Amino acid sequence: MVLLPHTYQSAEYAPRLAVRLGASYIASVSSATLDPCGGLHFSRAILQARLRAEVRPKRRLVVATVQIGAFGGHEPVESPERVFEVGRPADVERHREREILGREAAGAGGVDLPGAERIVTAGRGVGGPDEVSVAADLASALDAELGASRPVVDNGWLPREHQVGSSGHIVAPNLYVALGVSGSIQHLMGMSGSRVIVAVNRDPEAPIFSVAHYGIVADLHDVAPALTRLLEARRSG
Amino acid sequence: MRIGVCIKQVPDTDSHLRIADSGREIDDSDLNWVISSCDLCALEEALLLAEAQVSRGEERPELVVFSLGPARVEEALRKALALGADRAVHLADEALQGGDALADGRALAAALAGANCDLVLTGAQSDDLGQAATPAVIAEILGLPYAWLVMAVELDAPRQSARVVRELEGGMNEVLRLDLPAVLAIQAGINKPRFASLRGTLQARGKPLHREDCSGVDAGLVGAAGAGTETESVTLPPAGAGGVVIEGVSAEAAAEELLAHLEREAAL
Numbered sequence: 115m116v117l118l119p120h121t122y123q124s125a126e127y128a129p130r131l132a133v134r135l136g137a138s139y140i141a142s143v144s145s146a147t148l149d150p151c152g153g154l155h156f157s158r159a160i161l162q163a164r165l166r167a168e169v170r171p172k173r174r175l176v177v178a179t180v181q182i183g184a185f186g187g188h189e190p191v192e193s194p195e196r197v198f199e200v201g202r203p204a205d206v207e208r209h210r211e212r213e214i215l216g217r218e219a220a221g222a223g224g225v226d227l228p229g230a231e232r233i234v235t236a237g238r239g240v241g242g243p244d245e246v247s248v249a250a251d252l253a254s255a256l257d258a259e260l261g262a263s264r265p266v267v268d269n270g271w272l273p274r275e276h277q278v279g280s281s282g283h284i285v286a287p288n289l290y291v292a293l294g295v296s297g298s299i300q301h302l303m304g305m306s307g308s309r310v311i312v313a314v315n316r317d318p319e320a321p322i323f324s325v326a327h328y329g330i331v332a333d334l335h336d337v338a339p340a341l342t343r344l345l346e347a348r349r350s351g
Numbered sequence: 352m353r354i355g356v357c358i359k360q361v362p363d364t365d366s367h368l369r370i371a372d373s374g375r376e377i378d379d380s381d382l383n384w385v386i387s388s389c390d391l392c393a394l395e396e397a398l399l400l401a402e403a404q405v406s407r408g409e410e411r412p413e414l415v416v417f418s419l420g421p422a423r424v425e426e427a428l429r430k431a432l433a434l435g436a437d438r439a440v441h442l443a444d445e446a447l448q449g450g451d452a453l454a455d456g457r458a459l460a461a462a463l464a465g466a467n468c469d470l471v472l473t474g475a476q477s478d479d480l481g482q483a484a485t486p487a488v489i490a491e492i493l494g495l496p497y498a499w500l501v502m503a504v505e506l507d508a509p510r511q512s513a514r515v516v517r518e519l520e521g522g523m524n525e526v527l528r529l530d531l532p533a534v535l536a537i538q539a540g541i542n543k544p545r546f547a548s549l550r551g552t553l554q555a556r557g558k559p560l561h562r563e564d565c566s567g568v569d570a571g572l573v574g575a576a577g578a579g580t581e582t583e584s585v586t587l588p589p590a591g592a593g594g595v596v597i598e599g600v601s602a603e604a605a606a607e608e609l610l611a612h613l614e615r616e617a618a619l
């Protein structure tokens with residue numbers, strides 16, 4: 115079995131490695147078990163983390179990538195049985211067909227999400243560019259920064275610098291309020307370290323509730339304005 | 352020049368998902384099927400690249416869409432034709448169904464090779480299984496350079512190369528140059544997919560949609576026989592850490608209750 119972390123670098127070449135080795139390929143697994151007969155079984159999120167699948171490799175060799183953060187940190191093994199030193203084999207030519215020209219930052223700065231004490235995030239469930247204001251209003255009533263899930267950014271409802279998640283900001287505020295966010299793995303990777311997590315979602319089975327300390331199963335367009343009104347009334351009262 | 356676009360038909364992620372009685376798959380009796388979201392971005396990118404070639408005074412590339420799946424997949428291909436693809440190839444053969452990324456990638460690679468594509472675009476990962484593996488498998492089998500999570504593409508047709516920007520973690524991008532032919536897996540957010548016009552929908556009826564039997568590929572390497580994995584069960588995710596759930600009360604009452612909790616937690 116070949117295990118690799120499911121990073122943007124290794125998940126790019128891992129399936130190619132599986133093909134080349136004639137191995138089974140299983141991506142972003144979050145747990146693995148060995149049955150009494152020596153068979154391996156992996157668990158992974160499917161359908162945007164709304165369901166889980168238990169998957170069995172059918173081939174003797176397996177290449178699998180492991181979801182970042184799925185396994186808690188273990189004590190490092192003091193002396194691994196064998197360590198292989200691998201240099202670049204002399205006969206491997208540098209690939210000319212794919213050349214790295216450089217690196218660049220993906221978006222502009224301006225929003226201090228990583229340093230924020232409180233964050234209110236608008237998910238796709240807010241519904242559209244004009245409805246992002248329900249999240250923005252609650253953010254200002256809470257004196258919080260405004261975050262966004264990726265589709266909200268991809269659709270142009272908020273600029274890229276608001277994005278929370280594996281391809282955006284990794285945040286761990288004191289309070290994180292997710293409005294209409296389903297709770298995909300990539301989003302959770304960016305915020306599950308927050309101290310107090312609140313989720314408002316009308317789907318009681320939304321995966322965000324698995325990390326939320328407080329979950330409100332309701333329409334965010336009712337609850338968020340009610341929260342904003344209450345906070346404003348307290349502030350002025 | 353010819354651009355191949357692979358699209359996958361998946362259950363609409365907004366539809367209610369039920370686990371089938373077998374416990375091994377989702378119940379597909381009343382699902383809404385759509386083109387996976389990144390695949391729509393891949394098709395849009397192909398349309399934009401074709402338009403850019405034309406505006407540079409070069410010949411418009413031919414856009415061919417490919418999809419593997421049962422009869423319902425024809426609807427996804429018709430939609431792609433309505434959006435502007437020139438022709439569609441349906442990998443409908445019974446022997447090709449029931450595969451995983453390895454098997455599907457092999458079948459698609461055979462069809463793409465047969466069509467002689469200079470560039471292959473796919474979505475970065477499907478909305479259903481989300482393994483992000485099929486495009487890499489296609490690239491490996493065809494021996495082509497590959498990039499995942501592509502956020503920008505510029506073609507240099509005379510030099511047979513493409514300049515590509517791809518995402519890395521934490522808000523960084525990598526700029527690459529790839530020789531053509533190449534396989535690019537397009538990430539959501541690269542563009543905003545257009546909607547089909549009525550004219551496009553009418554024109555699509557006259558465009559060729561052809562069923563490919565993939566007779567050239569080894570039957571043991573595709574479909575269920577060629578799959579490297581087997582799904583043993585599908586379940587609901589384990590319940591959460593036991594957070595407080597506020598449900599079935601008015602919005603005002605929910606807001607009051609939440610703020611009381613947050614005050615106690617010193618989160619305000």
Ligand SMILES: Cc1cc2nc3c(=O)[nH]c(=O)nc-3n(C[C@H](O)[C@H](O)[C@H](O)COP(=O)(O)OP(=O)(O)OC[C@H]3O[C@@H](n4cnc5c(N)ncnc54)[C@H](O)[C@@H]3O)c2cc1C
Binds near residue numbers: 281298320
């Ligand atoms: C390589 C890669 C990197 C990615 N990086 C990121 C990332 O950094 N950050 C990120 O967020 N995503 C990222 N994604 C995308 C991720 O997979 C999900 O698609 C995304 O997080 C979903 O966003 P969402 O929860 O806002 O939308 P959806 O999944 O569509 O969820 C919307 C939710 O809103 C709820 N809802 C709808 N209407 C209402 C209403 N009126 N009231 C209450 N609830 C409502 C629905 O029940 C649903 O749960 C990445 C994907 C890939 C492949």
